[in-house]
Amino acid sequence: MSPVLRPPVMLTEVVMRDGLQIEPTILSTDVKVALLDRISDLGFSRIEATSFVSVRAVPALADAEEVFARIRRRPGTTYVALAMTPRGAGRAIKAGVDEIAVVVSASEAHNNANAGRSIDDSFAGFAAVADMSRAANTALSGAISMTFGCPLEGDIPAARVFGLIERFLATGIQDISLADTTGMAYPTQVAALCDEVLRRYPEARFGLHLHDTRGLGLANALAGLQSGIVRFDACIGGLGGCPFAPGASGNVCTEDLVHMLELMGHETGIDLDALLETRRAVEQAVGHPLEGHVGVAGPRLRPFACTTDDAAPQIVGS
Amino acid sequence: MSPVLRPPVMLTEVVMRDGLQIEPTILSTDVKVALLDRISDLGFSRIEATSFVSVRAVPALADAEEVFARIRRRPGTTYVALAMTPRGAGRAIKAGVDEIAVVVSASEAHNNANAGRSIDDSFAGFAAVADMSRAANTALSGAISMTFGCPLEGDIPAARVFGLIERFLATGIQDISLADTTGMAYPTQVAALCDEVLRRYPEARFGLHLHDTRGLGLANALAGLQSGIVRFDACIGGLGGCPFAPGASGNVCTEDLVHMLELMGHETGIDLDALLETRRAVEQAVGHPLEGHVGVAGPRLRPFACTTDDAAPQIVGS
Numbered sequence: 001m002s003p004v005l006r007p008p009v010m011l012t013e014v015v016m017r018d019g020l021q022i023e024p025t026i027l028s029t030d031v032k033v034a035l036l037d038r039i040s041d042l043g044f045s046r047i048e049a050t051s052f053v054s055v056r057a058v059p060a061l062a063d064a065e066e067v068f069a070r071i072r073r074r075p076g077t078t079y080v081a082l083a084m085t086p087r088g089a090g091r092a093i094k095a096g097v098d099e100i101a102v103v104v105s106a107s108e109a110h111n112n113a114n115a116g117r118s119i120d121d122s123f124a125g126f127a128a129v130a131d132m133s134r135a136a137n138t139a140l141s142g143a144i145s146m147t148f149g150c151p152l153e154g155d156i157p158a159a160r161v162f163g164l165i166e167r168f169l170a171t172g173i174q175d176i177s178l179a180d181t182t183g184m185a186y187p188t189q190v191a192a193l194c195d196e197v198l199r200r201y202p203e204a205r206f207g208l209h210l211h212d213t214r215g216l217g218l219a220n221a222l223a224g225l226q227s228g229i230v231r232f233d234a235c236i237g238g239l240g241g242c243p244f245a246p247g248a249s250g251n252v253c254t255e256d257l258v259h260m261l262e263l264m265g266h267e268t269g270i271d272l273d274a275l276l277e278t279r280r281a282v283e284q285a286v287g288h289p290l291e292g293h294v295g296v297a298g299p300r301l302r303p304f305a306c307t308t309d310d311a312a313p314q315i316v317g318s
Numbered sequence: 319m320s321p322v323l324r325p326p327v328m329l330t331e332v333v334m335r336d337g338l339q340i341e342p343t344i345l346s347t348d349v350k351v352a353l354l355d356r357i358s359d360l361g362f363s364r365i366e367a368t369s370f371v372s373v374r375a376v377p378a379l380a381d382a383e384e385v386f387a388r389i390r391r392r393p394g395t396t397y398v399a400l401a402m403t404p405r406g407a408g409r410a411i412k413a414g415v416d417e418i419a420v421v422v423s424a425s426e427a428h429n430n431a432n433a434g435r436s437i438d439d440s441f442a443g444f445a446a447v448a449d450m451s452r453a454a455n456t457a458l459s460g461a462i463s464m465t466f467g468c469p470l471e472g473d474i475p476a477a478r479v480f481g482l483i484e485r486f487l488a489t490g491i492q493d494i495s496l497a498d499t500t501g502m503a504y505p506t507q508v509a510a511l512c513d514e515v516l517r518r519y520p521e522a523r524f525g526l527h528l529h530d531t532r533g534l535g536l537a538n539a540l541a542g543l544q545s546g547i548v549r550f551d552a553c554i555g556g557l558g559g560c561p562f563a564p565g566a567s568g569n570v571c572t573e574d575l576v577h578m579l580e581l582m583g584h585e586t587g588i589d590l591d592a593l594l595e596t597r598r599a600v601e602q603a604v605g606h607p608l609e610g611h612v613g614v615a616g617p618r619l620r621p622f623a624c625t626t627d628d629a630a631p632q633i634v635g636s
């Protein structure tokens with residue numbers, strides 16, 4: 001029961017990209033900039049600020065250039081934008097992003113649906129993006145969607161994930177996010193895959209992008225941590241989600257993940273109280289209740305609805 | 319990534335006791351009996367069917383005798399009722415329960431609020447209950463509420479939990495449930511305590527009663543499993559809850575726990591599809607949406623809203 005020193009964890013806040021892209025309400029640029037500036041103050045290592053993708057496909061993020069022009073950049077935070085193609089990467093570089101994130105799916109069917117091209121064609125584009133980002137001195141990372149299963153293709157063989165990692169490494173991309181896009185991962189699967197990729201590819205830096213579609217977000221994060229993963233994406237209020245499961249939970253919730261990590265002794269650099277206030281601002285902006293538990297119940301030793309002066313309600317049981 | 323044989327897990331379904339006791343709608347005895355008979359068919363090792371406690375304190379379970387007289391007992395399932403006092407235990411024995419569960423809190427303040435007496439007085443009663451249950455050949459188990467923290471007292475020293483375990487053992491109670499009554503447990507804490515109690519008390523059989531108040535139910539179950547715990551309480555639809563955090567999640571959700579356990583290779587004996595149907599029956603009976611994720615999104619490889627014929631929606635991202 002004595003405290004154990006555990007490695008710090010690097011969190012990437014994705015609410016302004018993954019969280020907003022399927023929200024029915026499109027936020028104004030003013031609101032986005034104000035939220036991003038608040039999020040910047042929280043101390044994240046990385047913030048996914050927007051996407052430079054087809055405006056038709058993601059109208060919610062059509063103002064990517066303006067957002068990047070107007071946000072305040074906190075020293076020590078890397079401001080990331082997603083791009084799928086050289087055209088998007090060109091826009092991102094011009095807008096002055098710190099890092100471009102490209103995405104490929106481990107499922108050919110999903111890559112076709114999501115990116116509108118084959119996996120091979122995606123990588124052909126990534127080679128050009130890599131040249132552009134090197135020339136512009138912009139960092140580049142890659143994500144593998146559907147790493148832990150795909151609603152269209154079912155289980156994804158680990159060998160296919162290894163193949164995609166190797167293609168990223170060959171393209172000069174060492175920062176690789178394993179994404180559980182529709183919440184199909186489970187802890188032993190996460191542990192086995194993370195153990196294996198960390199062993200096979202010591203030159204890469206792996207992160208986990210987890211969803212909570214089936215309630216396993218934090219359990220999978222725990223399994224990843226135990227394997228040695230120290231980079232996680234998370235989303236304020238658990239926004240975002242899986243269009244295959246309407247009504248289901250979205251990304252793993254930042255507040256709940258920070259709460260767990262800090263209790264376990266992993267420093268995140270995030271102020272949980274300020275994060276919970278920012279959650280309320282996000283909730284107000286999107287106009288509907290958010291997911292997540294700590295935002296409702298309060299942190300472990302200071303639950304929202306109880307002070308030590310309260311009489312304890314009788315519950316008669318365990 | 320190859321399948322590993324993992325130990326089977328014994329689940330106790332608590333929805334008809336812990337789940338119903340704070341529901342605003344009191345179910346009729348007919349509905350309770352029908353639900354319990356459906357739950358019996360699911361294959362649980364144990365079912366907490368009701369409580370023999372003060373009718374004034376828990377009016378929702380005032381029909382405990384009639385419920386026990388009318389339910390169908392499935393061979394292989396242990397039907398448990400909670401009792402706090404010799405008087406309640408006498409009623410439970412007369413009603414023919416298979417097992418009495420007594421509850422003490424690791425927090426003196428909470429024990430006073432919950433049981434209306436001191437921890438010492440609770441144990442004085444348990445000694446009488448133990449005599450009665452031995453004479454009646456009725457099994458007896460014990461639960462320790464607030465094992466992982468108390469909203470009134472804060473952190474609970476492990477030494478206090480050890481002391482309560484020793485008092486249970488001295489009373490002849492070997493089946494001991496460590497209860498996270500208000501969802502204050504976190505994975506490294508669960509692992510450390512479970513490791514230690516399993517080492518110290520090999521003669522005891524420990525279970526975990528987890529709540530999802532702060533979203534950590536499944537992560538804590540994972541930590542417990544990794545320590546060697548193979549008995550868990552769970553509650554259909556995550557009903558029940560923590561009166562200290564109104565609106566917060568309740569018990570760890572049975573559907574989500576079964577889904578995780580089965581994916582990890584732990585047999586539970588529970589038919590997940592039938593469980594999800596029973597969830598709908600419980601939801602209809604209580605008249606409001608339940609907690610839990612698999613009940614909304616569907617199991618991992620067969621999400622409710624997607625068939626392989628569906629066009630994949632475009633989400634543009636990870």
